[in-house]
Amino acid sequence: DIQMTQSPSSLSASIGDRVTIPCRASQSIGNYLAWFQQKPGKAPKSLIYATSRLHDDVPSKFSGSGSGTDFTLTISSLQPEDFATYYCQQYHTYPPTFGGGTRVEIK
Amino acid sequence: EVQMVQSGAEVKEPGATVKISCRASGYTFIDHYMHWVQQAPGRRPEWMGLIDPEDGKTTYAEKFKSRVTMKVDRPARTVYMELSSLRSEDTAVYYCTTLAWNNNPYPAGWGQGTPVTVSS
Numbered sequence: 366d367i368q369m370t371q372s373p374s375s376l377s378a379s380i381g382d383r384v385t386i387p388c389r390a391s392q393s394i395g396n397y398l399a400w401f402q403q404k405p406g407k408a409p410k411s412l413i414y415a416t417s418r419l420h421d422d423v424p425s426k427f428s429g430s431g432s433g434t435d436f437t438l439t440i441s442s443l444q445p446e447d448f449a450t451y452y453c454q455q456y457h458t459y460p461p462t463f464g465g466g467t468r469v470e471i472k
Numbered sequence: 473e474v475q476m477v478q479s480g481a482e483v484k485e486p487g488a489t490v491k492i493s494c495r496a497s498g499y500t501f502i503d504h505y506m507h508w509v510q511q512a513p514g515r516r517p518e519w520m521g522l523i524d525p526e527d528g529k530t531t532y533a534e535k536f537k538s539r540v541t542m543k544v545d546r547p548a549r550t551v552y553m554e555l556s557s558l559r560s561e562d563t564a565v566y567y568c569t570t571l572a573w574n575n576n577p578y579p580a581g582w583g584q585g586t587p588v589t590v591s592s
Contacts, residue, residue, distance in 0.1 A: 411571075
């Protein structure tokens with residue numbers, strides 16, 4: 366299976382900060398990468414697919430980039446509602462696999 | 473609006489079987505695979521498998537294939553996931569979801585989750 370690594374597992378940031386969240390695949394996955402946001406006790410929410418395509422209801426402060434094995438989720442200006450855990454997921458190869466998540470905390 | 477509504481929380485004894493339902497709305501049901509994802513407490517989500525609502529064909533993750541069954545009721549726009557021979561490690565929240573499968577647009581959605589507790 367393709368291993369997805371997210372490091373750091375948590376980061377602290379302030380309101381208004383630009384935040385970048387990295388994700389690495391154990392082998393090339395082209396651009397078959399998705400990002401999800403999960404708040405405590407809630408279901409994940411789909412943010413991005415195909416590395417950089419935002420779903421319809423996702424604000425433009427979120428963006429994704431990368432290809433091959435290294436990817437990034439960027440939040441341009443962190444707001445209170447953005448404090449959550451973010452997961453990446455590859456769907457290049459069966460089975461789809463998720464990263465361990467990066468928790469974004471208030472500094 | 474894309475919506476998935478799942479059945480409620482379950483408490484099961486070890487060795488039992490749990491069956492969870494997921495009713496979808498807001499998109500063309502038969503056009504998109506439905507996936508099931510397990511998330512144990514404090515763990516990353518783990519893909520269990522998928523069902524094609526159009527023809528009922530399934531693909532299961534190796535870890536679960538001996539114990540999981542997924543079915544569809546097309547008129548009811550509902551998919552079901554059954555997990556048998558439950559053990560304590562199956563204590564988790566189970567989600568139905570549409571996930572990206574290729575890079576085409578798709579109706580993104582997640583069910584609210586069904587907590588399953590396995591305990592004697």
